[in-house]
Amino acid sequence: MFPDYLLLINLFYLRVNRALRGFLWAGAAAATQPPPPPRSPARAGTRLPSAALGSARSCSAPFGCARLRSVLFGSVRLRSAPFGPVRLRSAGLGSDRLDWAPFGSARLHSSALGSPRSCSAQFGWTGLRSAGLGSARSCSAPFVCARLRSVPVRLRSAPFGWAMRWSALVAVAALLAPAAAWAPSAEEELQFKAWMLQNGRSYGPSEYPRRLRIFLGNKRRIEEHNAGNHSFQMALNQFSDLTFPEFKKLYLWREPQNCSATKGNFLRSSGPYPDSIDWRKKGNYVTPVKNQGACGSCWTFSTTGCLESAIAITSGKLFSLAEQQLIDCAQAFNNHGCSGGLPSQAFEYILYNKGLMGEDAYPYRAKNGTCKFQLEKAIAFVKDVINITQYDEDGMVEAVGKYNPVSFAFEVTGDFMHYRKGVYSNPRCEHTPDKVNHAVLAVGYGEENGRPYWIVKNSWGPMWGMDGYFLIERGKNMCGLAACASYPIPQV
Known part of the structure; x- marks a missing residue:
């Protein structure tokens, strides 16, 4: 069922269309009428006791009246509009034959739009000499005023009168059309x-x-998108009632995180590493996908996911670690809770803080809070932090293939929020470290139809994407993913 207001809009839209048709028929009928007989133009200085905008000496009209000399908004060549096309004898509003000027349709001999030197009207005419849009004496009115002299200007198609009414109705109809279109x-x-x-x-x-x-x-x-030729497909999901700016405010970083500040210390080796790997299939090394909720805390989930896997690969014990501790306690390491942070800086916090608690002891609340860390309840510890050299995507492949999953950040754009499956690729996203706004976890890599990809764990719940995961094109620093990758060496 349509909401009541939509029915009212559609009814009004029909009325506007009917009015427009009436005006169009009236215009067509007027166009077929024979022209009126010519009239003798008024001489300069003629006083009009009752001009179109008021009396000869005074009026309250919007263009302000003074003594009207020579037919002001009166007739001589008035065509179809109260201010219709005018022949101005005075410099005026531009060229000799200025079409579509804002004022009217008569032959003016020596004064335009009021007396030569005065006006208190809405457009505030003052005594300008010789130029209609700039003046010797200037004026503060929106349509700068002047004493017009000597150069005839023909003004046509004025926006007032019948034409203006017709245009206004067209504008109203144009405003209403989108409302009807999206119904x-x-x-x-x-x-x-x-x-x-x-x-x-x-x-x-x-x-x-x-x-x-x-x-x-x-x-x-x-x-x-799905009807086009793309390497990935999109679908409706839990974010489908949000605009991308709304989504960005709720789920991505709000504080800029320039990860170029991290110093690379990953040492490349000459040893072999596999052509493909998926740590989910090698053992119990990856915790289930979690959900960050409406909090820009993705960096904490990337951090805990990476440390959880590193500890499991080293010791065989898979813990679920406390993201909320990082939100509440890691600000001194240039992190900002629900407004953003970096995994590399979170690993440094865990290293110097002497540990991270488990999620059961420090449950997640998806909002900023005060730090409640208890040292005796810490279950995860970091011995060192490895930052992979900026833009060294091959170094990322080596680290994931030989050691463990790796945290990285990239730029999320509007099409990514509705990702469903396939290898994500975006030629329009940025590739620099100052533009990244979302941190995730690379748990493997592979190739599909000749296109290399990363296997990535996200933190938007298992209902998003491919059971909470996505694939993203590998080898091109896609959306800046190789700008700031890191992982911890756990202390077990």
């Missing part, structure tokens, strides 16, 4: 309500139409 079908609205039920959403009467419109816009973009 949902019954099937689309039913799909949105099913999505709301699946994702636990509810909206008030004022919020519902906006979220429905955003949902349908996302749905159409997804369909257009």
Whole structure:
């Protein structure tokens, strides 16, 4: 069912169309009328006791009146609009034959839009000499005023009168057209309500139409993308009622994190490493996908995921570590809780803090809080932090292939929030360290149809992407993923 306000908009839209047709027919009828007989032009100095905008000496009209000399907004060549095309005898508003000027349609001999030197009217005419858009004496009015002299200018197609009324109605119709264009079908609205039920959403009467419109816009973009020739597919998910700016504010970094400050200390070796690897399939080395919620804490999940896997590979023990401790306690290492941070800086915090607690002892709350770290409850420790040299993607491959999963950051753009499957690639994203806004965990790599990729664990829950994971093109520093990669050496 359509909301009531949509029915009102459509009704008003029909009325506007009817009015437009009336004006168009009237214009067409007027165009077929024979021209009126010529009239003798008024001489300069003629006083009009009742001009179009008021009396000869005074008026309250918006263009301000003084003594009108020679037919001001009166007739001589007035065509179809109260201010219609005018022949100005005075320099005026530009060239000899200025079309589409804002004022009217008569022959003016010596004064334009009021008396030569005065005006208190809305457009504030003062005594300008010889140039209509700039003046010897200047004026503060929006349409700079002048005493117009000596150069005839023909003004046509004025925006006032019948033409202006017609244009105004066209503008109103144009404003209403998009509202009618996005009106949902019954099937689309039913799909949105099913999505709301699946994702636990509810909206008030004022919020519902906006979220429905955003949902349908996302749905159409997804369909257009999937109809094209791309290496990955998109789908509706838990973010489909959000615009990308809203999503970015809730789920990505808000504080800039220039990871170029990290110093690379990874030593490349000449030893072999596998052509492909997936640490999920090599043993119990990767914890289940977690959900960061509406908090820009992705960096904490990348950090804990990497340390969890490093400890499991080294000791055989797989812990679930406390992201909330990093949110609450790691600010001294240039991290910002729900506003962002870097895994490399979080590893440094764990190293100097002498440990990280488990998630059961320090549960996740998806918001900033005060630090509640208890040293005696720490279960994970870091001996050293390895930062891979900036843009050394081959170094990342070696580290993942020979040692353990690696944390990295990259730039998320609008199409990524609806990723479903395939190898993500984006020719328009940035590749520099100052643009990255999301931290994740590379748990392996491989190749599909000749396209190399990374296997990446995300922190948006298992319902997003490929059970919480995604593939991203490898070997091209895609979206800056090789700008700041790191991993810890655990102390076990």
